[in-house]
Amino acid sequence: MIELKSPAEIERMRTTGQFVAQVLSELGELADVGVNLLDLEHHVRNQIRRRGAQSCYWDYSPSFGKGPFRNVVCLSVNDAVLHGLPHDYALRDGDVVSMDLAVGIDGWVADSARTVIVGTPADDDLRLVRATEEALTAGIDAARPGNRLGDVSAAIEGVATGYGYPINTEFGGHGLGRTMHEDPHVPNKGRAGRGLRLRAGMTLALEPWLARTTDRIVFDPDGWTIRSADGSRTAHSEHTVAITDDGPLVLTRRPSTAA
Template sequence: MIQYKTSEEVQLIKDSADILGRAHGEVAKYVKEGVKTSFLDKIAEEFIRDHQAVPSFKGYNGFPSSLCISVNEVVVHGFPSDYELKDGDIISIDCGVFHQGFHSDSAYTYPIGEVSPSVIALLKATRDSLYLGIEQAVAGNRIGDIGHSIQKFVEAKGYTVVRELVGHGLGRKLHEAPEVPNYGKKGSGPLLKAGMVIAIEPMINLGTRNIVQERDGWTIRTADRKPSAHYEHTVAILENKTEVMTTHKYIEENFKF
């Protein structure tokens, strides 16, 4: 069942999202060649806890870390580790914050050093598709309008959309109804109404859309081991507008491509 939020609850999610955006910005300062992904996880957790909040992911169904860190062909849910970032890598950093009873959730994919032009194009298209999806996330539209706009845009460029993993509602729980696929038909799915808060998160592959789950039970990678990109925002659907509550502003102040 979809949980509609009051204006007070929307504000609490916004407060959570502010901490999240600034945590991402702090991590972005250290995203570079030679850095261990476990170090980035430590930076995020310390920042979040220093701001009287809790990392949403740590301990969620047994997930061991504060960040999902997914490198190259890993789509989502990768574990931070002793892996050191290398020139030519791409890295998706997904983070959630729980503060004053509410979650926020966002992700960003970074290129490390000299990344091939074809992969940079994938990142830019995926990032652009997120904002096209957000444009459709208005009261009176339907969930399918979001996915359709994302799918149409990226498939026209020759990319593929992961089907098994989707965006979601969120609030008091990290994952709530409705599911928000990154594909779909116009005018299909649940009606978007004021008070809904959803995470829109395109996961777009350079090659096949097929994915594989690794033996750790979490890590999802592309079946053909070609790169995958992932961007995400938490958005609130209000009476007369849609508000993007998370931000990549602090990331992009510290990391540009």
């Protein structure tokens, strides 16, 4: 069942979204050569505690995971792209780091992700990150009343395939609001004009993620961290978006960013 949110409820989600956006901006500034992933995890824990927010990840136990998730942010490095467990690892020059954060404040959730490159970026990595960001922008632009869910998926797919990247369909975007995962599922690949008709009041987390040379994934022994099957580098971009009569409203827009 899809719950349509009122304008007042969307504003409450935007309050949460702005907190998520601010913390992701801080993580982007903190991620540098020599910084440990556990330091980034502890920063997020402190910010959540100070704000009185609730982590959507702590104790999360979906069917695909191995036991409850016991961290508050996903940090995925290089060929890891989703659900990366923060661990004792010092970032190196050129590392590609995907940061994914979802929290609730006063009963309303927001979810966002960004990918940053530590130190000196390689051109191929910049291109990959840019592809996910442009795919996200295209998906957001298609999230309008009267369009269909397939229009959003097709917009994301069009950018990714235009760059020449394959697309995995096992994990994608999703509805959210009172909880982190609600209906509908939003694939990163689809057919325009097909699927659920979009209505004002729907709130979606759109999250294109790509690996450079494969659409296949593997899980680490930790049961959570998802990597490209061939070891190629990856990137992930995500925003929480409200569909309104005036067009898409990005609830997790980061300060001084265009996306």
